[in-house]
Amino acid sequence: MRKTSLDMVYELAKRDPRVVFIGSDLGPDTLKQLKAEFPRQFLMEGVSEANLVTMAAGLAMEGKIPYINTIATFLTRRCFEQIVLDLGLHNTKVRLIASGGGVVYAPLGPTHLAIDDIAILRAIPNMTILAPADADEMRRLMLQTLEVEGPVYIRLGKGGDPIVSRADLPCEIGKAILMREGKDALIVCTGICLQVALAAAGELEKQSISASVLHMHTLKPLDATAVYENTARVPIVVTIEEHTIVGGLGSAVAEIIAEAGFNPAKRFKRLGIPDVFPDQYGSQASLMARYGITAEHLTAAVKELRGKTA
């Protein structure tokens, strides 16, 4: 997914001279071709995220479209005020490509785990937040980022993630994708959790429980209409995300459901990382398993809520 996103920066830079890539301190061959062919559109500016973000805002105010790439935690927490004021308040056309969203960097420990990025960025007016499910969807969304007004955050997965998105379905920033339809439950997911959601829906089907899967590649602006309409049709809603359950997708969906005042009330559960700092290394898969971000756990959660509605 990272490779695709950077390949796309090259494609976009080739077709639009306003596109400028800004790295902090990335691998030696990062966007080698862009640097060789369009050196004025390639910058590598060092481990100085606060300056990178505001400098990019300055470039954007002069007409450029900067795409900044570094590790997600450093691109969100370290320079949060710069993002709020210089990207959000100034509504500048800067794109943040965040490597290692979620627990991708599990072996590197909690300093490198981006488990709160969606929560903190969601509170910033003018921000667009994207979390594609795989490289194909990354490509479809990156093509649209040239046109979006204001800042865009693009959350990357590990890379090599199985392709589960579908080219035959419309993919438009701000619009949820209904990946499958069912009458018994709704699973709302984002990013690579689409894999988990589809696997769980398949397993539930074998057990005669039909579940809808609503994929939110755009977390902001959230497609509230799609969440509302699909929630209205089922008694059970479960959200799943590779992110803390505080303030992310689950919280956003809960806000919509609570304000809708459904009668009878929906059975609802958020799956994700609980309100803790992950305490193990291992791998992305092992940390996701530790916190129940798996098809098995999701299947069980739907069945448990179903039991409560009986």
Added chain:
Amino acid sequence: MTTAISPITSDDIVLDRRSKELRKMIVRTIEAGKRGHVGAAFSVVEILRVLYDDVLKFDAQNPRWPERDRCILSKGHGCIALYVLLAEKGFFPEAELWKFCASDGILGGHPEFGKVPGVEASTGSLGHGLSFGVGFALNAKLEGEKHRVFVIVGDGECSEGSIWEAALCAAKHHLSQLTVLVDYNKQQTYGTIAEVQGLEPLKEKWASFGFAVREVNGHDIDELRDALRNVPFDSSKPSVIICHTVKGKGTSLTERNLAWHHKSKVSETEVASLFASLDAE
């Protein structure tokens, strides 16, 4: 601890009529809003005056004119001095000054881009303006444009790490279009710069970060004019002018008086005293 001794004394300047009139406009604005960062505004008056009178290329009727020089007041709390000059130059009607901090006004306690014509970036949180300036100057360099970028930073603001990140970046790109002016009044909210977080040797710091440095008396119109007319000091480096100033310069009430760093609920008596003191100096 004592304030670092500078070779340039900043308190031996007698303000001319124009500098006094600008300060009176600042006091009138404070009277209207009943609040403001008085010390910071008084300290930066001559820096802004020389920039807008003698140095900057701008068109007040077309504030986004592409060929204009960009000027960013990174120490946004000194904004009343900027507002007074922008109003005088015709960026917006003087009447806006009398709505300072009012709900129907455009002029707040810190300057906002998009709201105030002539303001290039919203500042107020310290440590942002220089990076904006680096972005503006880098774009000019990449596009071969001739306009220049001036960024006024505070001395207290120089404690922010982002200032030095931006300085490294400006030097790396040889941004000779960029000039930083440090309003070095030697005081911040709590006390002197030296006791809170000393900056000395400041000249050597900027030089070691790749800037061509000059020091001036920041209230001396001729020195400021001479320095600003001669930037860049080195055609391959960004420039910095360390402006030795006095916080609250202009009245015996406010000079080096920490109580006047920021005031809310400014009384009529205090306003009258400021006017009287400006006339008496």
